[in-house]
Amino acid sequence: MARSGGGVEAGGGLKKGPWTQAEDKLLVDHVRRHGEGNWNAVRRETGLQRCGKSCRLRWANHLRPNLRKGPFSPEEERQILRLHGLIGNKWARISSHLPGRTDNEIKNYWNTRLKRRQRAGLPLYPPDIEQEIALLRAQNVNPLADADGNASASASGSFPPPLLYDASNPFALPPTVPSPSPSPSGSYSPLMINQNYPLLNQMQGMQQAFHHHLASQQSPQPVFHQADGGAAALGHVGFVSSGQPPLPTRQPQAAELPSNQFDTSSSCSGGGLLESLLLGDDRLPRHHPTMVKVSSMPALSYREPVSSRLPVHGAAGSDSDGTSHCLPGEDMHHGATWNFTFD
DNA sequence: AACGAAGGCAACCGCCTACCT
DNA sequence: CAGGTAGGCGGTTGCCTTCGT
Numbered sequence: 001m002a003r004s005g006g007g008v009e010a011g012g013g014l015k016k017g018p019w020t021q022a023e024d025k026l027l028v029d030h031v032r033r034h035g036e037g038n039w040n041a042v043r044r045e046t047g048l049q050r051c052g053k054s055c056r057l058r059w060a061n062h063l064r065p066n067l068r069k070g071p072f073s074p075e076e077e078r079q080i081l082r083l084h085g086l087i088g089n090k091w092a093r094i095s096s097h098l099p100g101r102t103d104n105e106i107k108n109y110w111n112t113r114l115k116r117r118q119r120a121g122l123p124l125y126p127p128d129i130e131q132e133i134a135l136l137r138a139q140n141v142n143p144l145a146d147a148d149g150n151a152s153a154s155a156s157g158s159f160p161p162p163l164l165y166d167a168s169n170p171f172a173l174p175p176t177v178p179s180p181s182p183s184p185s186g187s188y189s190p191l192m193i194n195q196n197y198p199l200l201n202q203m204q205g206m207q208q209a210f211h212h213h214l215a216s217q218q219s220p221q222p223v224f225h226q227a228d229g230g231a232a233a234l235g236h237v238g239f240v241s242s243g244q245p246p247l248p249t250r251q252p253q254a255a256e257l258p259s260n261q262f263d264t265s266s267s268c269s270g271g272g273l274l275e276s277l278l279l280g281d282d283r284l285p286r287h288h289p290t291m292v293k294v295s296s297m298p299a300l301s302y303r304e305p306v307s308s309r310l311p312v313h314g315a316a317g318s319d320s321d322g323t324s325h326c327l328p329g330e331d332m333h334h335g336a337t338w339n340f341t342f343d
Numbered sequence: 344a345a346c347g348a349a350g351g352c353a354a355c356c357g358c359c360t361a362c363c364t
Numbered sequence: 365c366a367g368g369t370a371g372g373c374g375g376t377t378g379c380c381t382t383c384g385t
Contacts, residue, residue: 053355053372
């Protein structure tokens with residue numbers, strides 16, 4: 001959370017630390033009027049003493065409508081594991097496959113999970129996920145391989161994370177496909193078909209092939225359940241902001257989709273899943289330089305920092321002292337409830 | 344009840360890239 | 365083409381809460 005205890009001025013008079021309700025309101029109002037983008041203009045036009053980066057981050061991680069708050073569903077967790085196994089620490093790319101989830105959220109989830117499993121001496125991926133990843137890799141040509149067929153690292157150098165079977169060549173098939181083990185939960189949620197997430201659809205096909213492959217090798221088959229989390233996580237998303245108008249309201253340009261979506265006509269045609277993921281930078285829709293008009297915004301409520309929390313009467317308004325106030329039932333850390341009452 | 348460790352997460356930082364002039 | 369700027373991304377930090385002793 002706040003690194004400075006709140007309300008610290010950075011160089012140039014810019015404020016750092018946790019955002020207050022008043023600041024959020026300024027930012028939301030600005031986006032409502034001018035749309036996303038041009039974040040440095042926020043300071044000029046609203047007087048908000050925050051740098052553009054901070055504004056963008058605040059908007060993307062907390063104020064943007066259609067954010068999906070709360071714990072990850074089991075299927076979302078599995079999806080994160082699969083995608084991380086395929087593309088590594090590409091949080092933004094992973095989050096683009098998890099509607100309503102932010103890269104920061106996924107990154108935090110992974111880091112805490114990583115620490116937990118390392119402490120417990122557990123492998124990074126559960127065995128069944130590891131097998132899925134191995135098969136997904138095996139069914140794709142490595143688009144980054146050089147002429148000799150050696151898998152090359154991505155520009156960032158963090159890809160791919162090694163799997164147990166062959167850390168030196170993560171694209172190579174494991175010598176043998178190990179026998180499956182039940183997932184920790186003992187159930188499995190098939191991915192939902194959703195045209196907005198073609199990679200997930202492709203993954204589903206591979207997943208089904210994978211389990212078909214397993215089924216052909218042995219019995220009994222894994223038990224499949226249609227879990228609620230699957231639908232929620234993979235397109236049929238029960239956003240907290242249910243029934244709210246979608247963003248953006250700007251009329252989409254040709255071949256342009258909301259930031260969480262893919263162009264189904266191009267992203268996967270003729271390419272493998274890995275290829276889509278690895279080359280996805282060029283295929284994912286880029287933010288259009290023109291701004292996105294936003295017509296309606298969520299109503300937010302705030303938690304007052306503990307250090308200064310006091311019984312507050314009529315605390316709904318902005319706070320001149322830089323504190324904000326907690327309402328019953330709101331998220332502990334996010335500092336806002338997400339009932340998205342649009343006015 | 345007090346204390347420390349662990350968990351959780353918002354926010355900052357630095358680097359990189361795309362775009363504009 | 366070079367330099368400047370804005371935005372995006374991944375890594376890291378540090379505060380608060382929860383849990384265990």
